[in-house]
Amino acid sequence: xxxxxxxxxxxxxxxxxxxxxxxxxxxxxxxxxxxxxxxxxxxxxxxxxxxxxxxxxxxxxxxxxxxxxxxxxxxxxxxxxxxxxxxxxxxxxxxxxxxxxxxxxxxxxxxxxxxxxxxxxxxxxxxxxxxxxxxxxxxxxxxxxxxxxxxxxxxxxxxxxxxxxxxxxxxxxxxxxxxxxxxxxxxxxxxxxxxxxxxxxxxxxxxxxxxxxxxxxxxxxxxxxxxxxxxxxxxxxxxxxxxxxxxxxxxxxxxxxxxxxxxxxxxxxxxxxxxxxxxxxxxxxxxxxxxxxxxxxxxxxxxxxxxxxxxxxxxxxxxxxxxxxxxxxxxxxxxxxxxxxxxxxxxxxxxxxxxxxxxxxxxxxxxxxxxxxxxxxxxxxx
Numbered sequence: 001x002x003x004x005x006x007x008x009x010x011x012x013x014x015x016x017x018x019x020x021x022x023x024x025x026x027x028x029x030x031x032x033x034x035x036x037x038x039x040x041x042x043x044x045x046x047x048x049x050x051x052x053x054x055x056x057x058x059x060x061x062x063x064x065x066x067x068x069x070x071x072x073x074x075x076x077x078x079x080x081x082x083x084x085x086x087x088x089x090x091x092x093x094x095x096x097x098x099x100x101x102x103x104x105x106x107x108x109x110x111x112x113x114x115x116x117x118x119x120x121x122x123x124x125x126x127x128x129x130x131x132x133x134x135x136x137x138x139x140x141x142x143x144x145x146x147x148x149x150x151x152x153x154x155x156x157x158x159x160x161x162x163x164x165x166x167x168x169x170x171x172x173x174x175x176x177x178x179x180x181x182x183x184x185x186x187x188x189x190x191x192x193x194x195x196x197x198x199x200x201x202x203x204x205x206x207x208x209x210x211x212x213x214x215x216x217x218x219x220x221x222x223x224x225x226x227x228x229x230x231x232x233x234x235x236x237x238x239x240x241x242x243x244x245x246x247x248x249x250x251x252x253x254x255x256x257x258x259x260x261x262x263x264x265x266x267x268x269x270x271x272x273x274x275x276x277x278x279x280x281x282x283x284x285x286x287x288x289x290x291x292x293x294x295x296x297x298x299x300x301x302x303x304x305x306x307x308x309x310x311x312x313x314x315x316x317x318x319x320x321x322x323x324x325x326x327x328x329x330x331x332x333x334x335x336x337x338x339x340x341x342x343x344x345x346x347x348x349x350x351x352x353x354x355x356x357x358x359x360x361x362x363x364x365x366x367x368x369x370x371x372x373x374x375x376x377x378x379x380x381x382x
Contacts, residue, residue, distance in 0.1 A: 001114060001311050002341055003043065005073040010065035012038035013370035022363035022377075024337050027344040027352060030367035036345035039367070040118075040316045043343060045086040046072035047116035047314065049097050049107040057088040057095055066090055074114060077311050084114070108154065112144045115305040119298045120318035126297065127274055127290045128282050134272040141301050142202050145308035149198050152191050156267060159187045164262045171261035185250055188266060193242040195267040196230055200237045203228040203272070210300035217299070217331050218292050223277050231269035288325075295328060299335055306339065317344045321351045 006019040013035045019026075028036040037053065041060070044052040054060050061068050071085045087096045097104040104110055125133040143150040163184040170177060207226050214224040234245035249265040250257075257264050274281040276289055285293065298315075305313045321329055321344065333342065344351070352362060364376040 001077055001314065002075045003046070003072055003314055003343075004075055005071075006039065006042060007069075007071040008039070008042045009070075010062040010068040011042055011070055012060055012062060014038055014042075015062065015370060017371055019365065019372060021341070021343075022361045023341055024361035024363075025333065025342045025344065025352075026363050026365065027346060028365045028367050029346055029349050029351075031347060034367045035370040036367050037120075037318050038370070039365075040318050040343055040345060042070040043072065043314065043316060044116060044118065045070040046074065046084045047111075047114040049086055049095070049104075049110050052118050052120070052316075053122075058090065058093070061088060061090055082114075084110075108150060109147075111150060112147060112309060113311075115144050115309045115311055115313035116316060117298055117302045117305065117313045118316045118318070119295070119320050120316075121320065121323070123294060123298075124290070127285070127293050131269075131271040134274075135268075135270060137297070138199060138202065138272055141206075141304065142198060144305055146198065149195065152195050152198075156188070156191045156195060159184060159191060160263060160266065160268060163188055167257050167263065168261040170258045176258065185247075188263070189243050189246045189250070192266045193239060193246055196242055196246075196270065197237055197239060199267070199270065200228050200230075206300060206304055209304055210296055213299035213303070213335070214292065214296035216335055217296055217328055219327070219331075222289070224281075224293060224296065225275040225278070227273040227275065229271040229273055231265045231267070231271075291324060292328065295324065295332055299332065302335075302340065312340045315340055315342045317342065319345050319347070321346055322348060 002023050003021050006017070006021065008014040008017045011017075017035075017039070019039065028039055030036050041051050041053050044050065050057070051060055067087060067089045069085060069087045071083065074082045074084065076082065083098075083100055085098045087098075088094070089096075095107065097107050097110060099110070099113075123137075126137045139153060143153060163181065166177065166181050166184065169175075170181075203226055210226060211224055214222070232245055232249035234242050246265070253264045263269075274293060276285050276293065279285075281289065281293055302313050302315060305311075317332075324332070349364075361377075366373045366375075
């Protein structure tokens, strides 16, 4: 797909900003705090109906303004034009999403229509952070490619919250309220098993794509790997087998759960292990290997979503070129711009110097105090 136009009104420090995009590389320059990342944040609203950066909509609203709107004009790979608008009203504390002027009742239903891949410094924790960081990455990718998975995740979190509430009450009262928790056990097992089954299937499909992406970036003989490590063991990736194993694991952990007041097994406790040459990347990878692995994950995410969503994702690179060497920058941009559209932020006006990007129709935008000061097209770049 191709994002043709961006309009931001009262969005962060952008009072009224209109951007006509290049179908290839779009790079936003400016000092910190000028509003570069805010533009990428606006794009995430078109694709995800929320910010990839902020926890809630109210903090995105320009100070002193009653509402903000983020509007994007997108041309799909099949030639269909869409206008997506997200509006947030401060007084009503309400977000309204429309596609071609028609209101979308459930914002989450838009996820996957317009796939997006995001790489920012905050994503460094995917490779060396906690298991929750890796689960969040996996869930984000799979949710954009599977409506059923996204809905299962939402349902699972609701069930888990209720089950934990009962366990917390058991901890406080020192009671064993089996009748209260059994229905939530059944729901947790049913929904959680479907999530775990899908995660295992995803890793099997994703692993080869990631290995190829790593080879493109590293140019070395390193062997990356991804292993799914669920919170309990099961013999086969069969729904009945997973459910039976899940039930047994809950029974084995129940006394400890009642003592501490929360659920100890299930998808929310899964781990995904990243490896290089058979060694755990989190513990043994060098800083350069961590960066290569992270970029390989994001490139693999790009190609996985392109295939599964039948739509070319948009790639957002927020202040990451300065963290990569020239070789990795070139390979990343070559791989992405061969088939897709890229949006980049940087404080360095020479970030593209030395990189062969002329064929990607690069367009430079200079951002200052929440507005575009000037634009330079490909013919003006090097």
